[in-house]
Amino acid sequence: MSVIDRPSAVTAQQLAAAGSTRRRRGSRLKIWIGAVCTLLVVLPILLANVLPLPAANSQDLSQRRLAPLTDGHLLGTDQLGRDLLSLILHGGQVSLLVGVLAVSVSGVIGIVLGSMAGFYGGKIDAFISRVLEAQLSLPLLMMLLLVVALFGPSLPVITFVIAIAQWPEVARLTRSLVLVEREKPYVSAARVLGLPRLQVLIRHVIPNIFKQASLVVLLLLAQAVLLESALSYLGAGPQRPFSTWGRIISDGQDYITTSWWLVTFPGLFIVILVVGVNLLGDGLRDRARRRKGAKS
Amino acid sequence: MAPYILRRLGQSLLTVFLTVSTVFVLVRLAPGDPAVAYAGPLATTEQLDTVRTQFGLDLPLWQQYAVFLRQLFQGDLGTSFSFQSPALQVVLERLPYTITLAVSAILLTTVVSVPLGVWMARRADTARELSANVVTIAGQSMPEFWTGTMLLTLFAVLVPILPASGFSTWGGLVLPTITIAIMQIALISRMVRREIVMNLQAPYLTVARSRGVKESGLTWRYAMGGASIPVLTALGTRFASMLNGVVVVEVVFAWPGVGSLVVRALETRDYPLIVATVLVTSVLSVLVQLLVDLCYPLLDPRVRLGKVATS
Numbered sequence: 001m002s003v004i005d006r007p008s009a010v011t012a013q014q015l016a017a018a019g020s021t022r023r024r025r026g027s028r029l030k031i032w033i034g035a036v037c038t039l040l041v042v043l044p045i046l047l048a049n050v051l052p053l054p055a056a057n058s059q060d061l062s063q064r065r066l067a068p069l070t071d072g073h074l075l076g077t078d079q080l081g082r083d084l085l086s087l088i089l090h091g092g093q094v095s096l097l098v099g100v101l102a103v104s105v106s107g108v109i110g111i112v113l114g115s116m117a118g119f120y121g122g123k124i125d126a127f128i129s130r131v132l133e134a135q136l137s138l139p140l141l142m143m144l145l146l147v148v149a150l151f152g153p154s155l156p157v158i159t160f161v162i163a164i165a166q167w168p169e170v171a172r173l174t175r176s177l178v179l180v181e182r183e184k185p186y187v188s189a190a191r192v193l194g195l196p197r198l199q200v201l202i203r204h205v206i207p208n209i210f211k212q213a214s215l216v217v218l219l220l221l222a223q224a225v226l227l228e229s230a231l232s233y234l235g236a237g238p239q240r241p242f243s244t245w246g247r248i249i250s251d252g253q254d255y256i257t258t259s260w261w262l263v264t265f266p267g268l269f270i271v272i273l274v275v276g277v278n279l280l281g282d283g284l285r286d287r288a289r290r291r292k293g294a295k296s
Numbered sequence: 297m298a299p300y301i302l303r304r305l306g307q308s309l310l311t312v313f314l315t316v317s318t319v320f321v322l323v324r325l326a327p328g329d330p331a332v333a334y335a336g337p338l339a340t341t342e343q344l345d346t347v348r349t350q351f352g353l354d355l356p357l358w359q360q361y362a363v364f365l366r367q368l369f370q371g372d373l374g375t376s377f378s379f380q381s382p383a384l385q386v387v388l389e390r391l392p393y394t395i396t397l398a399v400s401a402i403l404l405t406t407v408v409s410v411p412l413g414v415w416m417a418r419r420a421d422t423a424r425e426l427s428a429n430v431v432t433i434a435g436q437s438m439p440e441f442w443t444g445t446m447l448l449t450l451f452a453v454l455v456p457i458l459p460a461s462g463f464s465t466w467g468g469l470v471l472p473t474i475t476i477a478i479m480q481i482a483l484i485s486r487m488v489r490r491e492i493v494m495n496l497q498a499p500y501l502t503v504a505r506s507r508g509v510k511e512s513g514l515t516w517r518y519a520m521g522g523a524s525i526p527v528l529t530a531l532g533t534r535f536a537s538m539l540n541g542v543v544v545v546e547v548v549f550a551w552p553g554v555g556s557l558v559v560r561a562l563e564t565r566d567y568p569l570i571v572a573t574v575l576v577t578s579v580l581s582v583l584v585q586l587l588v589d590l591c592y593p594l595l596d597p598r599v600r601l602g603k604v605a606t607s
Binding site for chain 1: 307310311314315318319322323325326327421422426429430433434436437438439440441442445446448449453537540543544547558559562563565570573574577578581
C-alpha cells in the first residue's frame, strides 16, 4: 500500500533527503498561507480608524439589515442600521488587544513559573507541577464564566481570565525545555565560576530557551481569540467601547433566516484570523524543529 | 498496582477539593453583598441582618468555609434562587442531556479521528497529507458557536431536514454532535498523527519490520500500541471537558443540558446553582479522568509493575 512495502533501489539517505525537502516545502507553504491570512484580517483592523468607513456606532434605524453591497455598506448593515464592516473591524481591535495582552501576561507567568520548576526542581517543581495539573483538570470555561459573572465583563478581567487559562501551557513547555537545558555543560561552567543560580537562570538559561518557548505564543494567540469570542458570544465579553465578534454573532443570530450576513461575516473574520495564526505558528514550529533536528 | 490506584484516587480527591475551595473563595471575593443580592435592593438594615444570620454570613470567613464544607458533605448545595428547588436536584435533572451529547460527540470523534490520524501519519509529508493537515488546522480554528449556527442555517433553515433545537427527537442530536466533533476531530487526529509518526520511527518498529511483520500490523498493532496511552488520555480529557459543559454548543442549539443551565444561572446571578453546576461537572470529569488513568495498567505493563511514574 505504501512505498515501504516494495523493495526498491532507493537508499534510506535518498528517502530521508526527499522527505526533508517535502517537509521544508510544506512548512514554507504553511507559513506563507498563514501570514497572508493573518495580514488579511489584521491590517484592516489596524487601519480601521483611517479607512473611509461609516462610524461604527452610528445607528440609522431606516437602514436596518441592508444586504451587503448596498448604499456603500460593503458587508451590509446590522439590526440597528450600523455598518457591519466597520463594526467588525472596531470590534476586532478589542479582540486583538485582549488576545495580545492575555498572551503577554500568560507568557510572563508561564515562563517565570515553568523555568523555576525546571531549573530548581525538588519541592518548587513539585508544587508548581501540582498546581498546573490541578488547573488543567478544572472545568475551564465554567470557571472563566464564573469569574466574569462575579467581577464584571471589563477588559482587564477578561484579559486576566484568559491569561490564567493559558499559563499552564507555557509553563509546561518552558519547564521541559529548561529540564534539557539545565544539563548542558555551560550551565555547570557558569556554576563552577561561582555565579548565583538565579543569575545563571535569568542571564543564561532563559535567553537560550526563549526562542523556542516564544513559538508557542502564536498558537496561544489563536486560542485566546477563540476563547474571547466564545466568552463574548455567551454575553461575558467586553461591551465597551465596541462589542466584539462573538457578541455581533449572537446578536445577529436572531435574524438568521433573513439576514445571513450578520452571522457569516464576523465568523469568517474569526476563522481567517485564527486559521492564519495557527498555520503560521504551526509552520514556524515545524521549521524550528527541523533546524534543530538537522543540527544534532 | 494498589499504590498506583490509591495515589490516583488521592489526586482526584485533592482536585475536587481544590475546585470546591476555588469556587468558594471566588464567590466570597466578588464585589457586592450576597445578602443584598438575596434580599433585594429595597431591604432594610434589619432585614439584611436577618438574612446574614440566616445564611451564616456574619460568621468569620473560616467558619463560613467550614459550614460550606459540612453542607457539601451532606449533599446540600443550597436552594436555587430562580428555580426555588434544591440546586443539586436542578443540576442532576439536566445532567443526562449533557452526558448524551458528550457521549455521542466523543464516539463520532473517535471513529473519525483515529483512522484519519493514522492515514495522515502513513502519508506524512506528502501533498495530500499537507492538505489534510491544513483542513484539520481549519477545523480547530472555527469557533463552535459559528460552526453550529452555520450548520443550523444550512440544515434546519435552508434545507429543513433536521430539527433546529432542543431534544424532542433523536434527530436533534445530529447537528450539536457534528458541531462539537468538528473541532475535536481536528485536535485528536493531529495528535494521533504525531504519536504514530513518532512510534513509526522508533527502533522497536524497525525490529518488528525486519522480523517480517506486515505493514498494516506495524501501524495498527505496534505503532498504535505505543500510541494508545497518549491517545486514550487525550480522548478522556476531551470527554471530561465536554461534560464540563459543551456550554457554547448547548446554547446555540438550546440543548436542555448543564451548559445552557449555567449560562442562565449566570445571567440571573443564581449563585447556589452556579456553585452546584461547577461542583457536579467537575466531580464528573475528575471521575472520567480517573477511569481513564485506571485503564493504563491494562494498556501498558510498565504501569502495572509500578515502574513508570505516570504524571
